[in-house]
Amino acid sequence: MTPADKDARGRRRALAFGAVLLATLGLAAGYAWHVAKRDAAASRSTAPALGGSARVVPMDRARPQLVYRSTALGDGYGKVAFRPLDDAASASVLTPLSCERVHFAAGHGVCLASRRGLPTTYAAELFNERFEVIHSIALAGPPSRARMSPDGRYAAFTVFVSGHAYSNPGFTTRTSIVDAATGRPVAQDLEAFELLHDGRQVSASDRNFWGVSFSPDGQRFVATVGTGGQVMLVEGDIASRRMRVIHGDVECPSWSPDGSRIAFKRRSASGATGRVLWRLHVLELASGKETALLTETRNVDDQVEWLNDREIVYSMPDDAQPPTAATQLWALAVDGRSAPRAYLRFAYSPAVANRAGAR
């Protein structure tokens, strides 16, 4: 091979690399442009109106309201929004609060926020009815569930605390209850409360709690405990700092506004793929009778909210193609016969505030 041949070969290779470089730059830039355009279009067509200024239109306390996390793609993505519960036609109001998960009751709200960065940090922000943050509590991991007590006194939240993936791929969680007005912890970790199972105290070190939901009077709560490979429903009392197991195989419970029932999700393996499918169920507390809501055939991974004493509401991934980060709310009557109905697009983490009869 002559030096001239070598030069020519080198030039060809540099040219080939240059072409690849340009092509990848073009692909990345073109796709970024496409995403920017897509987001702009999505926010024009779907985003709830933002009142223009940073001041939020105050919430009408006399009417029941749906408070939720907006998942319309664009600037408003992840912002908390609200609208009257009984008026599907009225526009939502977008607040400046950005949350992964939100819940609101009786003038007090809890927002589980993530601040992207290196490292990404997480905080539970307690806010008032003007959506101003009054307390911020650092969280140990990514947010999972958030709940206010109906009287607005307590906030409860669950975060994931990553496990050691090598030997034990099971997840670990931490659930805290705090006083919403002062931000002081009632229980930094529910593990601090006494847990009774069939009258005996449980002190296994692998106890995990998640998914708190409060009783209508706000003094008691239900939650899921996972221990020894089992998941069970516990009922707890805040004043006595005591919990007891009341039912088996229940995840992410939600206490009905009339106090008589618990809606929850339950794992079931699905057929040949062996993938886990969460199905919705309702438990009648007095009789222990369960109703499987099998008309919802999809995998529901949410802690549901009761719209009223007859219907629950929960979020599902939006069925847009290709898949996006958008979600959609579905409502389902708890009679076990009715089909789920599409309730609200581009919404996640629903909470019903100013319930008729509450307070």
Next chain:
Amino acid sequence: MYPLDARSLRAGRGGRGGWSGIGPNVVLLGLTSLLTDISSEMVSAVLPIYLVITLGLTPLQFGFIDGLAQCVTAFARLASGWVADRWQRKRAVAACGYGVSTACRLGLLAAGSSTLWLTAVMAVDRLGKGIRTSPRDALISMSCDAGKLGLAFGIHRALDTTGALLGPLIAFALLFVFPGAYDLLFVVSFCFGVLGLAVLMCFVREPAIDAPGEVRSGARAAPDASPWSALAANRPFLALTAAGTVLGMATVADAFVYLLLQRKTAVPVSGVPLMVVGTSLVYLLLAVPAGRLGDRLGRRRVFLFGHGFLLLACANLLFGGTSLAAGALSLGLLGAFYACTDGVLAAAASAVLPTGLRTTGLAVLATATSVARLVASVAFGALWNWFGTGWALGVFLLGLTIAIGVAAPLCIRIEVRS
């Protein structure tokens, strides 16, 4: 292939003192790894795959898939090593591995939110890593002077780690500008992967193997003998593999170190990525000096004594204070451990493997050490579960001390002889 003789590839361009004897291939392969690591780390930094998997699959299913992926990876590594040596196509085999992993970025785009597909794509990504690692290391080792092996691997690992550090930064910057645009993230990651592949294909050259008479080590490399029997007869290589396996079985995985440290210093869990960054920075800074030290004092010795840093890190975790400074010391020791062991082991093995067997040999060594480390991880996890962290650390501290003692004659005596 390009009829270039190995010597011209090994010869560095300039007479810049210590850096001569390092061929352009070394830096180019480092660049390929840098770009590929940006590509893979930007995805793994933001995808909460851990949660997806733990929530969508039962632990048993996850364990099964994980085990299966590990087996497939080990098999792919051995097969790719054999193919690369048999047909002397290291670059082509490495490119195949890089290509498979890069294609996986588009697979993520197509997988959407399906857990099954995400798991499958991750498994194939690992397969690509298994295919490419040994031929790439063989290429590095054949693109430098024999006396500069440690330095060459040090340079490569430093560039590689730089990519691993840049990946998450780029990912977070992208998601800051385009919130929630994970599809864009996958596309950009794909582009970095393609660039890495392009550097390999356009600029890296396949070095010629040494003529049989030139074989440096004590192996009897009859050209037609099976590579496995040739490796089995290569005593320095066997000694090194045995040492690597024994030490690997007493190695505490970094994931455990971070978790123990997080518990001990009560740093929030979100601080764990910062621990990874800190450790990587130390690794990055020490990779080249450790490689040079290996070239000068003996690579096997540096590999052996590098485990002393891990020993100290564990001892500090067990007996040291809970202050942030004590935690930082553990991270620094862990980074030093990686700098003295990862690239140095590949350099030490390259020195005793004839070029015609090098990829296969590196693949066997990598498989042996990774299986040993897997066993160690399972054992550590089990000890932790049943007896608590103190016992797990104590047992491993003792085990590592014994392992260093067992490996010492394997590392030191042969060094003296070779």
